Amino acid sequence: MSKLATAEYASEAQAGFTHRTAMEEAARCLLCHDAPCSAGCPAGTDPGRFIRSIRFRNPKGAAETIRENNILGGSCARICPCDKLCEEACSRSGIDRPIEIGKLQRYAMEQENIFHLKTRRPPQEKKALRVACVGAGPASLACAAALAEAGYGVTIFEAEAKAGGMLTYGVPPMRLPQEVIDRDIDAVRGLGVEFVFNTRVGRDIGLGDLKAKGFAAVFIGAGLWRSKLPDTEGAELDGVLTAVDFLKNARSTGGRTELEGKSVVVIGGGDVAMDCAATAKLTGAQSVAIYYRRTLEEAPANADELRYVFSLGVPIVTNFAPARFVGDGGKLKSAEFKGRDGKSFASVTADVVVFAAGQAPEDMTRLAGDLRLTQEGLIDADGSGHTNLPFVFAAGDAVNGGKTAVEAVAEGKAVAVEMIARLENAPKDGANRDGKEVR
Amino acid sequence: MMAVRKDLSIEYLGVKCENPFFLSSSPVGGNYDMVAKCFEAGWGGVFFKTIGIFVADECSPRFDNNGKEGLPWIGFKNMEQISDKPTEQNFEYLARLKRDYPDKVVVSSIMGSDEDEWKKLAKLSEQAGVDLIEGNFSCPQMTSHAMGSDVGSSPELVKQYSEAVTSVTDIPFIAKMTPNITNMNLPARAAALGGAKGISAINTIKSITNIDFEHMTAMPVVDGKSSISGYSGAAVRPIALRFCALLAQDALLRDAEFSGIGGVETWRDALEFLLVGCRNIQVTTAVMQYGYRIVEDMISGLSHFMEERGYDDLDALIGQALPNIIPAEELNRDFRIIPNIDRDKCVGCGRCYISCCDGAHQAIDWEEDARRPAINDKCVGCHLCLNVCPVAGCITPGEIRFKEGRRHTDILLKRYYD
Numbered sequence: 081m082s083k084l085a086t087a088e089y090a091s092e093a094q095a096g097f098t099h100r101t102a103m104e105e106a107a108r109c110l111l112c113h114d115a116p117c118s119a120g121c122p123a124g125t126d127p128g129r130f131i132r133s134i135r136f137r138n139p140k141g142a143a144e145t146i147r148e149n150n151i152l153g154g155s156c157a158r159i160c161p162c163d164k165l166c167e168e169a170c171s172r173s174g175i176d177r178p179i180e181i182g183k184l185q186r187y188a189m190e191q192e193n194i195f196h197l198k199t200r201r202p203p204q205e206k207k208a209l210r211v212a213c214v215g216a217g218p219a220s221l222a223c224a225a226a227l228a229e230a231g232y233g234v235t236i237f238e239a240e241a242k243a244g245g246m247l248t249y250g251v252p253p254m255r256l257p258q259e260v261i262d263r264d265i266d267a268v269r270g271l272g273v274e275f276v277f278n279t280r281v282g283r284d285i286g287l288g289d290l291k292a293k294g295f296a297a298v299f300i301g302a303g304l305w306r307s308k309l310p311d312t313e314g315a316e317l318d319g320v321l322t323a324v325d326f327l328k329n330a331r332s333t334g335g336r337t338e339l340e341g342k343s344v345v346v347i348g349g350g351d352v353a354m355d356c357a358a359t360a361k362l363t364g365a366q367s368v369a370i371y372y373r374r375t376l377e378e379a380p381a382n383a384d385e386l387r388y389v390f391s392l393g394v395p396i397v398t399n400f401a402p403a404r405f406v407g408d409g410g411k412l413k414s415a416e417f418k419g420r421d422g423k424s425f426a427s428v429t430a431d432v433v434v435f436a437a438g439q440a441p442e443d444m445t446r447l448a449g450d451l452r453l454t455q456e457g458l459i460d461a462d463g464s465g466h467t468n469l470p471f472v473f474a475a476g477d478a479v480n481g482g483k484t485a486v487e488a489v490a491e492g493k494a495v496a497v498e499m500i501a502r503l504e505n506a507p508k509d510g511a512n513r514d515g516k517e518v519r
Numbered sequence: 520m521m522a523v524r525k526d527l528s529i530e531y532l533g534v535k536c537e538n539p540f541f542l543s544s545s546p547v548g549g550n551y552d553m554v555a556k557c558f559e560a561g562w563g564g565v566f567f568k569t570i571g572i573f574v575a576d577e578c579s580p581r582f583d584n585n586g587k588e589g590l591p592w593i594g595f596k597n598m599e600q601i602s603d604k605p606t607e608q609n610f611e612y613l614a615r616l617k618r619d620y621p622d623k624v625v626v627s628s629i630m631g632s633d634e635d636e637w638k639k640l641a642k643l644s645e646q647a648g649v650d651l652i653e654g655n656f657s658c659p660q661m662t663s664h665a666m667g668s669d670v671g672s673s674p675e676l677v678k679q680y681s682e683a684v685t686s687v688t689d690i691p692f693i694a695k696m697t698p699n700i701t702n703m704n705l706p707a708r709a710a711a712l713g714g715a716k717g718i719s720a721i722n723t724i725k726s727i728t729n730i731d732f733e734h735m736t737a738m739p740v741v742d743g744k745s746s747i748s749g750y751s752g753a754a755v756r757p758i759a760l761r762f763c764a765l766l767a768q769d770a771l772l773r774d775a776e777f778s779g780i781g782g783v784e785t786w787r788d789a790l791e792f793l794l795v796g797c798r799n800i801q802v803t804t805a806v807m808q809y810g811y812r813i814v815e816d817m818i819s820g821l822s823h824f825m826e827e828r829g830y831d832d833l834d835a836l837i838g839q840a841l842p843n844i845i846p847a848e849e850l851n852r853d854f855r856i857i858p859n860i861d862r863d864k865c866v867g868c869g870r871c872y873i874s875c876c877d878g879a880h881q882a883i884d885w886e887e888d889a890r891r892p893a894i895n896d897k898c899v900g901c902h903l904c905l906n907v908c909p910v911a912g913c914i915t916p917g918e919i920r921f922k923e924g925r926r927h928t929d930i931l932l933k934r935y936y937d
Contacts, residue, residue: 100911132816
């Protein structure tokens, strides 16, 4: 038997639990008094509570807990870096190994689907005020869900043809199948949230237009859609790609990356780099290697992701940073790396290089000329989501510089609470972040 | 709050209960604060820890549990007797609980050692304002033979003391039965003749959970010695269900209402007791292991079940299984159901083969090369293989074969196994 796993691009990397195996895993749970796993979830998904429901033969109740606390509970179950969040906090680690919380969450969400549970419902009473959300990624979806539940009319404006943001256009399907994302989005839609696709705020419609259209407040969850491309010599060559473009293309073409027979080098050490490498490997590349400028210990990718790319036979070369890309007739031929020790050197033939060394925001000034940005070009918003513009709020990657989906959910939820508070006490002409209220 | 919530209210002996989930009389409901906390957690009522004139003097340690293959607490042994608090203080707790939680159901559990004590405790219960009174005829670890299961296994004494209570109060009286008896229906009928309106079953089963090899005694070890005492928890549920079903099927008890006790941990366990005719459910051992919070999933899980099956009223579920639990001689024995083994799901452990060879009818052949079981002509349809198979959905009921010369009828098959 081969040491290496064989898989297809669209087939899931990991099988889920059955009733029996879920119960076995839930029986390992210590059912802690003050469940540290629950404290460890940014979005408050409350694993301590939903695992207890599974343990006490109530998987539907488990699904309810998850969905109530985290509208993207299905997607988060698949892609959360649990080993750094809930599972890291797990008391069971003091005995042997943590509970597989993400996998139990996936099991509960599968039960939700099997039994067609509708946990969150639109409110009986609707409010007259309408709110616009920019972008249909995790932060906006979580914010929109909370606002819709509070009775506001919510419209999400999305530049792409589908909702989900990075979930749909970034994470590869072997980690996060589209139907899982779609079910999460259906939960948002079920609350009465409307989606306007193929409409980029800042291009097709201005932030000011939204106000003119009667939206009382705007939430910006625009994400980070530009890969950082270092000014490495040869970065302009045909064959040098950014992670965002590469993954988006793979996802939207159903895996037709035209990499057959090609040598691919991925640069980076995070989950996105792992996703790129797995995508390249599973869509037919002949050889794939990851180069990372630091050590494996320093790599931000989560352990499951690392193990997964290893299982596909993808090596990770550490302590090598890109030095130069060499081409012939404008086409990439090889990539050169210099060692962290200042002496080592590597030259690798490559048809394609994918840069996965962090994402950056697109030009946010397009949203509104007077929207205050940070030096990095991120939206300058405080912990409650207030920007410098009255009734314009922001959260998620475009504010925090790129974190996890579950953190974007947490931020979207939290900002929604703030927005509701402000809208409830809304003075007619708005509030800003500095002055308490502008009257 | 969880999304699906059904009305789980039900009347027990004329008392409206917000749900049928009660604490049973035990260490889990022994003072005001404990009961207040359980009410806040969602329990519908409490059978307060048994109050006597006798005040218990307890040993240490007093609990033990036994497990199987790494899973502890399959069964639990308890040597604690009735309340170790002064009688007056207990009734003060009850009065205050009823005052502070008027919508919750407060039941006093009492135990006297003679007729006068029973009457006195009944009057004190009435003065405290309790909704119901339960007579503890069943604690198996009392230090006096005038109390507990020695009384409960004597129908004469059960009747006499039930009469004592019902002669002094109109509050409905419930007699709590001991399972340490062959035929529980006899003391239950005696209680009913004595005026009891309800029957609780079962109290704990006399047991030795483990033998300690260090001191050559039972567990728990009390100064090198131990005693036989009551066993509870998941392991006793099947025994409790049997007693409850037999009580509920007894025509002589047709006017009685039943409260089921024994190993309830989940909504499914509770539902089982409802389906064999209980209108009320009592829990202790699972609370001792996991805390009051387990009621949350009982409420949620039962609500989901009712939603899924289209029930809006708990009453509609009570006793649903009783008509289908029949004497062995009335079962249809005309057929056998040959199991179907899904060779794709099979992981090749061979446990069905071993069990069939050594524990059944040598009806499974082992295909050595393929490492797969194959059912042969000797199969009697006992389904030991289905019970031992570790893979969900691998071995399922298959072909129905009628015995020679028997009538072919439509046979109802169970299709879904967990």
